[in-house]
Amino acid sequence: MPRPSTPLLSSDRIRSAALAIIDRDGLDGLSMRKLAAELGVQAASLYGHVRTKDQLLNDIASSVLSTVDVSGFEVDWREGLIRCARSYRAALSSHPNIVPFLAYGPAGREESLQRLDLLHGALVDAGWSRREATMIAAGLMYIVFGSALSSFSSGFSSDPADYTDRYPHLDRAHLLPGVARELDRDSFELALAAFVRGL
Amino acid sequence: MPRPSTPLLSSDRIRSAALAIIDRDGLDGLSMRKLAAELGVQAASLYGHVRTKDQLLNDIASSVLSTVDVSGFEVDWREGLIRCARSYRAALSSHPNIVPFLAYGPAGREESLQRLDLLHGALVDAGWSRREATMIAAGLMYIVFGSALSSFSSGFSSDPADYTDRYPHLDRAHLLPGVARELDRDSFELALAAFVRGL
DNA sequence: GAGTTAACCTAACACTGTTCGGTTAGTCGG
């Protein structure tokens, strides 16, 4: 196929198709050839719109994080922290399969820095020292990312025989998968509330 | 080379060589061919001792986590939580490059479950309900894994120009890389203390 | 000493991300 009359590809179309694949097949399920195939195109054609796969993933990550809202600090810094964390978690858990990518490396994403700047400023305004503000922001991110990884409650088998005898205190762990989502949310809320209250 | 008089390979040698590569070159720096080369062997030979690369990584992860100590709950459950979290973090931060692998999937690792069982039991003994115990354990893991990812303080540039003007509250963020390790530890301790105090 | 097993090898398969050079449709200058 030569140059088509109306372009088949665009950065946006590529990004959203890639995110759909990630959501459906996981992070490892995304390959450039598969992505191209779903767009009705050959793999090489993608590189006219995207520099590298890593860059594509970064762009997707940024767009996922762009929905995070850090407003709400005017009322109360505790409430601001809680809202910010909830918003972060909502963004991440709407596309959980991309979280391992975020976990990989030095981010330095524009969006993250901007939000972090606001968060830091709000904490300093509330009376915390700069160093304390940095550590509190870090702690909040620990809880958010830790809960978003959720290799915790989703990592349980649903076969009771896997636990009985060997792990006496986990004798009902096989019920976890059924309530994993709810339990993850409640665990996050508990951790967040305890953290903020304990500051 | 036919069968050598004394075997060149063993599961242990393979595991420790692989972990050394991961520590040195990162998770992506480990390939079966490279691992084989460092052991003076061809890649295919590894598969006589290791089922798959994924299994190898799981075994390595288990051995890293095997140093975690969950004793210390006799004294006080708060102290027990703190010691457990510190021990976990120590294990993870001694081999930080394998943490992204842990972040990937349903773990269900023998070691983790065993430790989780003890933790859960200790919390129930201390008077928490089973559900609360589960959530508290999850919250603790959030902080441990979140801090071990450390895509936070290690993700900052050391060039002041990257922050000035654009991020007014982060005007000293360029200093972070120099104190990243210490700051990460302090942030972890702060988050842990706040979390436990807030329960 | 024969037969079996264990430990290595070479070669290959089906993938991966990415690049090079080609082909053609659309667009712009004269």
Added chain:
DNA sequence: CCGACTAACCGAACAGTGTTAGGTTAACTC
């Protein structure tokens, strides 16, 4: 209107990945 040029795609290839099949020979067992 037509030539030059660019934009958007394709086919083929490269170097790398995890993994398997089948071969070769040393060491062990009876």
